[in-house]
Amino acid sequence: MTLSATVVGGSGFTGGELLRLLVGHPEFEVAQATSRSYDGKSVGSVHPNLRGTDLRFSDPADLESVDVLFAATPHGVSMERIDAFRDAADTVVDLSADFRLDSEAAYDEWYDGHSRPELLDEAEYALPEINRENLAGADLIASGGCNATATILGLYPLFADGVLSGDEQVVVDVKVGSSEGGAGGGEASSHPERSGVVRPYAPTGHRHEAEIERFLGTSVSFTCHAVDMIRGASATCHVFPDGPVSKGDLWGAYRGTYEDEPFVRMAAGGSGVYRYPEPKAVAGTNHAEVGFELDPSNKRLVVFSAIDNMMKGSAGQAVHAANVALGFEETAGLEFQGLHPVGAP
Amino acid sequence: MTLSATVVGGSGFTGGELLRLLVGHPEFEVAQATSRSYDGKSVGSVHPNLRGTDLRFSDPADLESVDVLFAATPHGVSMERIDAFRDAADTVVDLSADFRLDSEAAYDEWYDGHSRPELLDEAEYALPEINRENLAGADLIASGGCNATATILGLYPLFADGVLSGDEQVVVDVKVGSSEGGAGGGEASSHPERSGVVRPYAPTGHRHEAEIERFLGTSVSFTCHAVDMIRGASATCHVFPDGPVSKGDLWGAYRGTYEDEPFVRMAAGGSGVYRYPEPKAVAGTNHAEVGFELDPSNKRLVVFSAIDNMMKGSAGQAVHAANVALGFEETAGLEFQGLHPVGAP
Amino acid sequence: MTLSATVVGGSGFTGGELLRLLVGHPEFEVAQATSRSYDGKSVGSVHPNLRGTDLRFSDPADLESVDVLFAATPHGVSMERIDAFRDAADTVVDLSADFRLDSEAAYDEWYDGHSRPELLDEAEYALPEINRENLAGADLIASGGCNATATILGLYPLFADGVLSGDEQVVVDVKVGSSEGGAGGGEASSHPERSGVVRPYAPTGHRHEAEIERFLGTSVSFTCHAVDMIRGASATCHVFPDGPVSKGDLWGAYRGTYEDEPFVRMAAGGSGVYRYPEPKAVAGTNHAEVGFELDPSNKRLVVFSAIDNMMKGSAGQAVHAANVALGFEETAGLEFQGLHPVGAP
Amino acid sequence: MTLSATVVGGSGFTGGELLRLLVGHPEFEVAQATSRSYDGKSVGSVHPNLRGTDLRFSDPADLESVDVLFAATPHGVSMERIDAFRDAADTVVDLSADFRLDSEAAYDEWYDGHSRPELLDEAEYALPEINRENLAGADLIASGGCNATATILGLYPLFADGVLSGDEQVVVDVKVGSSEGGAGGGEASSHPERSGVVRPYAPTGHRHEAEIERFLGTSVSFTCHAVDMIRGASATCHVFPDGPVSKGDLWGAYRGTYEDEPFVRMAAGGSGVYRYPEPKAVAGTNHAEVGFELDPSNKRLVVFSAIDNMMKGSAGQAVHAANVALGFEETAGLEFQGLHPVGAP
Numbered sequence A, B, C, D: 001m002t003l004s005a006t007v008v009g010g011s012g013f014t015g016g017e018l019l020r021l022l023v024g025h026p027e028f029e030v031a032q033a034t035s036r037s038y039d040g041k042s043v044g045s046v047h048p049n050l051r052g053t054d055l056r057f058s059d060p061a062d063l064e065s066v067d068v069l070f071a072a073t074p075h076g077v078s079m080e081r082i083d084a085f086r087d088a089a090d091t092v093v094d095l096s097a098d099f100r101l102d103s104e105a106a107y108d109e110w111y112d113g114h115s116r117p118e119l120l121d122e123a124e125y126a127l128p129e130i131n132r133e134n135l136a137g138a139d140l141i142a143s144g145g146c147n148a149t150a151t152i153l154g155l156y157p158l159f160a161d162g163v164l165s166g167d168e169q170v171v172v173d174v175k176v177g178s179s180e181g182g183a184g185g186g187e188a189s190s191h192p193e194r195s196g197v198v199r200p201y202a203p204t205g206h207r208h209e210a211e212i213e214r215f216l217g218t219s220v221s222f223t224c225h226a227v228d229m230i231r232g233a234s235a236t237c238h239v240f241p242d243g244p245v246s247k248g249d250l251w252g253a254y255r256g257t258y259e260d261e262p263f264v265r266m267a268a269g270g271s272g273v274y275r276y277p278e279p280k281a282v283a284g285t286n287h288a289e290v291g292f293e294l295d296p297s298n299k300r301l302v303v304f305s306a307i308d309n310m311m312k313g314s315a316g317q318a319v320h321a322a323n324v325a326l327g328f329e330e331t332a333g334l335e336f337q338g339l340h341p342v343g344a345p
Helices: A013-023 A077-088 A104-110 A128-135 A146-160 A208-216 A247-258 A311-326 B013-023 B077-088 B104-110 B128-135 B146-160 B208-216 B247-258 B311-326 C013-023 C077-088 C104-110 C128-135 C146-160 C208-216 C247-258 C311-326 D013-023 D077-088 D104-110 D128-135 D146-160 D208-216 D247-258 D311-326
Strands: A003-008 A028-034 A066-071 A089-094 A140-142 A169-176 A198-201 A221-227 A233-240 A264-266 A288-295 A300-307 B003-008 B028-034 B066-071 B089-094 B140-142 B169-176 B198-201 B221-227 B233-240 B264-266 B288-295 B300-307 C003-008 C028-034 C066-071 C089-094 C140-142 C169-176 C198-201 C221-227 C233-240 C264-266 C288-295 C300-307 D003-008 D028-034 D066-071 D089-094 D140-142 D169-176 D198-201 D221-227 D233-240 D264-266 D288-295 D300-307
Touching: A003 A013, A003 A077, A013 A028, A013 A066, A013 A311, A028 A066, A066 A077, A066 A311, A077 A089, A089 A311, A104 A208, A128 A146, A128 A311, A140 A311, A146 A169, A146 A208, A146 A221, A146 A233, A146 A247, A146 A288, A146 A300, A146 A311, A169 D169, A169 D233, A198 D300, A208 A221, A221 D233, A233 D169, A233 D221, A247 A264, A247 A288, A300 A311, A300 D198, B003 B013, B003 B077, B013 B028, B013 B066, B013 B311, B028 B066, B066 B077, B066 B311, B077 B089, B089 B311, B104 B208, B128 B146, B128 B311, B140 B311, B146 B169, B146 B208, B146 B221, B146 B233, B146 B247, B146 B288, B146 B300, B146 B311, B169 C169, B169 C233, B198 C300, B208 B221, B221 C233, B233 C169, B233 C221, B247 B264, B247 B288, B300 B311, B300 C198, C003 C013, C003 C077, C013 C028, C013 C066, C013 C311, C028 C066, C066 C077, C066 C311, C077 C089, C089 C311, C104 C208, C128 C146, C128 C311, C140 C311, C146 C169, C146 C208, C146 C221, C146 C233, C146 C247, C146 C288, C146 C300, C146 C311, C208 C221, C247 C264, C247 C288, C300 C311, D003 D013, D003 D077, D013 D028, D013 D066, D013 D311, D028 D066, D066 D077, D066 D311, D077 D089, D089 D311, D104 D208, D128 D146, D128 D311, D140 D311, D146 D169, D146 D208, D146 D221, D146 D233, D146 D247, D146 D288, D146 D300, D146 D311, D208 D221, D247 D264, D247 D288, D300 D311
Parallel strands: A003 A028, A003 A066, A066 A089, A089 A140, A169 A221, A264 A288, B003 B028, B003 B066, B066 B089, B089 B140, B169 B221, B264 B288, C003 C028, C003 C066, C066 C089, C089 C140, C169 C221, C264 C288, D003 D028, D003 D066, D066 D089, D089 D140, D169 D221, D264 D288
Antiparallel strands: A169 A233, A198 A221, A233 A300, A288 A300, B169 B233, B198 B221, B233 B300, B288 B300, C169 C233, C198 C221, C233 C300, C288 C300, D169 D233, D198 D221, D233 D300, D288 D300
């Protein structure tokens, strides 16, 4: 018996990705895809890959009763509409930042405050690799930020396994694709201005730092760069451990944490063109690649982590979390293995 | 009961695409992926999207007995090794040009002759849209050329339905991605030289003309351009009908031919960004998009056709044809719907 | 003694290109760069390559008296403001379409009519290769359209030299970069949607047909495609001559027409990666490349022509024409030779 | 009176860039461009932007006597041929790594030793911003490495001005274009594999660390990533000062060091799309952009530096140094201001 699902904000990039995943998901049937701007238009007119479906956008004000509602709305919308979302659905998966942090104070510090702070305790962070046990049966799920996800997946095993203590200097240098900016975009996102860039943005004070610090238990020095790809987030984490760390320690921590994970694989050296994690190698998939290298001369550990920001960093993570929450096969609807070769996907 | 399948030439781009499709195919199990250069290495070390499998390349000289063998070897290899291929497998699907044409004379004219012309009659062209009836039960299948496939899919309904007579002037201007050049590549395919190009190649005398003429029954004036994408072939066909043609005639021909086809969809006008066929809209999928526009002032008909050259133009077409030949669901293993947004895939 | 020059519409792409050329031009000094939106801001804040200058944008309502005024405004603005432009400057070079055609009827057919048709006779088309004699001393100059320029440069010698009669079927298939859409741009021009495209636009009825027909004396079948580059327009012209044409005829026509031209060079065959005209090979320069190939089996002639749409197709052509009009060295300010390698410039 | 110049290794990317600069340089005349592979061929057949010249490649074994010789050969060649180079020319500018370091021990540690260590003292590092005084009259000049140049230009003023002591933790995360790999390239540099990448390479132990440490007097933690552009190197330097640092301190250091430099400009904040240094903004030029941001929460200073690796990072730096050495105008031949918009140049 399939469950019914609604995507609020279905005309955006993340909403479209959710629709793509849900349309192909064996356990879900899409009931509604809402969009104020495209109300009544076919979903395929906005997302050309979905031209084969006969879905049409509906008005976000008219939410039908469904089993699961995915909210792919801008930050701030979900906290305003959360009661309507929960009235409409037993399980709500929010892809904005509205329920990612666990305290009102954090929202005061990093965002513009929070209008429903009493719900923060209730919400579960969607990343199964670090929160699987709490996701089972959860009915309010907060999908993580893409850059935060890449960073957390790269570093979490080292903290969990005690290789790092939390006192280390950690620099996280992230490179991201243009889909992070969402559909529409302004002048900086126009093709002539955005093509071929290596452009610092949010060089300091990026909001994803808050999530990273929440789940790693330590602060990081975080800087983002826009580069020429559409999908993808790649985090390079430069860490200075207090004492000697061996490759064996590192492999132990990563294997111990990830060996049974269906969506995390290691890429640390080896032969061929793709020796370290690369967004290209996971484009279109829910996989994360993690790898590392030791720099003995600088007593530095370099950790690489790559995801598709639209998938593992957003819609894929949301569906994965819903699978866990609802007791489905974890990989249901997320089996796509990606392409080779593939360009700037 | 799954069938066993071998991919000869598994380390090339087309071979890798076949492996990806077969690994995810419900009716096949991959027995062997051969590669002389990578014998013994893991498939994932060459095709990073397949890191999750534990397949290893084997020596092409040691072919096991299997149900189906896909040959993704350079032109000329299959005609030399065809007896070994057919000894090893009941069904052989060849992705080279070796069995696409139907006469020795054609190979003399367009290629360097043919060493096994007696087999040409036996081979069936893999494009189900124009040869479905003959594919059922076929045991030697010749997958079409990518540029020929795009062109044929765009124009075939007009000839089949009598909108065009075959006497018309037809110009086919094709734009293709860099994966057509295959893995390896030389200086012209290096990233600095190949990025951002609009580069005429094979401005005249392209070998795919032979296939196009075989299946459309008319000659075309064909020119190819390399453009900056990895996957994709886009054919723009400029046709000058002898007499008046209406939009109704055109829609009639296309709908009549394609309305039940699982992998062809029309994109002819409409609203939004993607109003005509685009390779981006079908990247990674086995879909073809076909559309058209009438130019009354020039008495011209412009037909657009877009495919992923690695899929509908090669490995996807091969698997589709095998599905037809073996009586499987036609879409088995080919369900991926593509991505939005997606860059230069 | 340098002449003073104003650029109206200086914050757009074409305006910025004009400013770049004029700042480096030995005979000009930039008096004003106007921009309503950026009035008072530094030119370098919009055009980062001009950060070294201390120019600031001024209000387009306050035009100083100068020697030459270049108008880089949207179509329709120049015909409204032409009196103010001519009051301010002795020589006006307009880069819009407002003065490219020679009759009110043509503007009625291809545009939304013309408010100052009496000036059409007075205006001179800026392309020196076909209109040099009339440009000397001209005081109202209309810079050509980029796609029209590429097409005209490719075909003009064949008509001028009598190789073609004007009765031939001519298909022009153009591929253009994203700078043609101008600064700003909407959703279709956003990086995620525009990257990696082969996108038909204006498949029929493109306005540049009017210019092409004016100067070639024959109608052409014209279709444009957006491809993944920023600068560049490449025209592939498929021509079906009435009778036999030899390579010698073609070389004769092209050499005869272009041998003394400082900005046109032939690229027709030869060795190496760049054997035919390519936008990359002329990116950033005022050069056009023209080449051809004969297709005997189809009795077809294929002509290739490549320019940088911002230079030879717009600002460079305008400066070249101004050089001719004012008696300067033709290549003054236009000496840049381009880069190798260069990506999707 | 112009000086005669030879480029050894003229068919490579750096050699081609040198030829472009020298052909347009008011003080130089190109005598020879050598290439073993292309001996006798026209320079324009390899470098399409130089089709307008009539230069032909000559055999590197036949060096004429000239005023200046630029060697654009792979590492190791110059130290072997240095006597021939110096016999042929009064001034030798070497663009390889062969004379960048100042001790045999350094070559033993970072390279494969040095065959002519007695010349290391004699060679002057080409970066005028840090070595101008020693360049005047120098007759053996070693052009710096591109990544080293970007890093040094970003950090040098902070050490020179005492803002940093040399004991700080410094992480340098560099993003580079594909032209760094040179012409030719292998599988990893092919367009399908190289497009759209964020690919770690030399994650640790990059040889440019040696140069950086030589000129900054401190070690840095250095990691390189290949990204999708052709020209460009962008260094993001994450620095953790021992004590408080103000924006005023930083502006003081940078302005004090660079205010009279013709090729360094600051980009630190401001409005518009281009607020920090970007390779696009300097593509094709000899300019470097430097900028910074303070991250108070992490007590971190982030310095951004962007150059065109082929220009300021190689051929442009070499010509600049030659200008200084020979007493020419420093900007001679290096006046090009770059383009806007420009893609992945």
